[in-house]
Amino acid sequence: MDGSFLLLDYFKWHYSTAISAWWRIYLNLLWFLAHFFSISVLLGTFFSPWRRLAEAYPRGFNPQASAETLIVNLLMRAIGLVFRTAVLLTAVSVLLAAFVVGPVLLLLWLVAPFVSLLFLIVGFYLTFLP
């Protein structure tokens, strides 16, 4: 009696609330990936110098020193840009993968009870039948 009640309640849950819960977990994982790869920070500081390493421009008119400083500062920004681009590209690839894997997992969830039953039948067939 309790067994059938449990089974019924399980299936009700599997195809209703569990799907919304799955969606929340999926969003959490996407949030985590964005958080892990610091996407907002990297985009917000995309052109900033690497670790704020920048030289102060000289006072007064000194074109050579100003040019030197400009080059150094541009170089620092370029280094920062290269590193950030690399991380952002990695993040985008991982997120794309997550976008693809998400629906697949959902599909797997939907068929999971039947798949496990099917696997059981196939398994018994392969193990015990000639």
Next chain:
Amino acid sequence: MRHPFRQLVKFSPLYPLFALDHFLGHRVRHRLLKVLDVGLALFILLLLTGGAISYWPRLAVISPFIQFVTARFVGIIFILISFWFMVYLLEAYFRHRYFASVDPDPQAGSLAISFDVGRFLYKAHHRDLVTAFLRSGLGREWLTRLGIGVGPSEEFLKQRSTLKPAGHVALPPVRFDLPELVHKLLANYPDFAQWLTNFEIRQMEAAGAAAWIERTHKSERTRERWWTRARLGRIPGIAKGWAYGSTYTLDKYAVDLVTASETAPGNLRVVWYRQEVEEMENILSRHKEANALLIGPSGAPIRAVYEFTRLIRLGKIFPQLEHRLPKLLQVALLESQFKDRQGLEAELVKIFNEVTRAGDIILVIDDFPALVSNATALKANLPQLLDPYLRSGRVEVLALAESTAYHELVEAEPVWRERFEAIELSEPPQAVIETELLTLVETVESRSRGRIKFTYPAVLAVANLSQRFAMGETVVGESHDLLEEVSLKIMQSGQSVVTKQAVLALASAKFGVPLGSADVSERDKLLGLERQLHERVIGQDQAIVAIAKALRRNRAGIRDLKRPLGSFLFLGPTGVGKTETAKALAEVFFNGESNLHRFDMSEYRGPDALRRLIGSTDGGEPGTLVKLLRTSSYGVVLLDEFEKTEPKVLDLFLQVLDEGFFSDARGRRVNARESLFIATSNAGAPLIWDLIARGRHLMEVEPMIIDSLIKEGIFKPELLNRFDAVIIFNPLAEDESQKVAQLLLERLVNRLSGQGISLKLTEATARQVARYGADKKFGARPMSRYIRDNLEQLVADELLAGELRSGSEIEFVPPVGSENANWTITIKH
């Protein structure tokens, strides 16, 4: 289910979970998944091995067999995957339904039954719920947490004569959880309640342990929720620091709080400081003067900062503060490096410049008053140095300060008041401390890998003792220390259960104060205190009774723990037994006169009197009273000639007697709650003499004497009110003087017997010593001198003359006629 709660269980939304847990328990599912993991790995390995072998030409003969076996392996793998899926899906079902129910909506209207109670009731087959409970896993766990073994519980169940079904047990109005179940059982089964009292378990403790178990179960299951943002947010991200500058100089003296707060001792979720943390957020989000000064008992500010850091880590913070990195500047470390003004100033400028440049640092200064004090000592102008940074809006500073030190060293400076917004932090209430301790216990237990287990009364004892003894630290800090120490001690001794007795024993040794129930000899001592004190003190019944009562109150555990152990002002003429009473008390109650600490208050006069007692800010000697109470606070503190000290010193004792603590010159609290303060004073002695001479009784003259002391400005009324009792010592009557003489002579008998000389005392000897030795003005005190000058001298002369030797028997012959006549001695060999 044969009990009356079956309907309640059946209609609970958690009913399927009870059924599932009964059919396949939570732990069994976990083990099963592990077994299936191993099985799958094994068969996949076998399959791969079989596949590889079948391609080996030399084994072509057995190839059909291998193919047959590998096909079976594939089948088994399919079956294992199928089981794995089923168990995993059931586990997901359980977790989701369980977590949806742990915080039920009180508006829902239906009676909510907690998972633990529901599961127990689902499995309970005995009609008698006490039997069912004590034999269930939940009940066994509850017994362990109360320090009661399974043996006594089984014995109790066997001895129970009447078993009854719980048919009449009324349902609780809102939520039926484990504490509620325990309440119900205790209320409906008196024999069960009575049995618990044998273990000194009160209802509050029984229910508290139950609540703790339920909370532990919940947090165990919560730890499995890796998919929540709170858990995922703990994983540190990459590349966050690339946009910000480095702080090489600061890093020499600072720790990264984001990392440190994960492992900090007592890093618990501090719910108590929620409001203060919000204030910190608001202040630090400003564009200008984003600096806050956190003021509170030592240890409290840093705990609030840990909570603030936790919010940053979880991203649950204002967007302006996201990804910020709080770094804790350790002032002591910085101070140790610089002994001159220039060095300190230059380093501070470097640090603040780095912080300004870095852009993501929130500078947390761990002991701001110490920084201010040290800078002042080196003659550095700290306000002028830091003001430009603090007002710039380019740095955010959280300065931490202990309350007293803040008021003494920081508050007076206008720059600090202007640039910092003060946030006052209070000590969390006892209930919050207990909850935090219980959470910490979970950490300590899991760290010990199950080697130790705390009982609930033990944790309560830790909380109570910390409240009583915490001084240099916060109550929270002290409680955490005590908990760690006791767990370490228990592990070292090879035991596994931390009981209340173990905590009391450790605390007793640590604080030098007897704790726990009084044993038989101590009980006898307490009950016969008056008699024992009277063996040394003659007369003064009122004083003796008042003191004895105060000490019995204390030991029975009903005294106010936030005041000293006792405080008495002894008034009366000199030589009537005031000091002797204090000494007798130290010997009888505090195990020896070495626990009597005497301060001659007439020595504490002049402008430096207070400094000599509590120390000075310039880092010199700590002060005599501070030193004494820090090393041995349990004992009698005798303040002789109390009226002769400075008014400032009297004001210090106003606080000591009222709150049981004071702050030393550096603002650190000193515990005076385990000391018995006895102040003596001769003030008012002439009036006492006068009133007694006029035949007035001591009880009636007491208010007049106290009034006269107040009128003459000797003591303020508020100081007199702080004492537990003001006790008037009456001048000694003639017969009392004779008893004192008898006592002093008995001491001489003891001294002489040490040399083998036997002194025979007569009543006439004592009478004459009292007659000639006692003085109306100086009481019994001159009697000792009289005995020394007349009787001891006589013995010494005879010893030197060789007339007296070991084995001799002597007797003093009192002088006849006048006071000036000499004593003589008779010797028998």
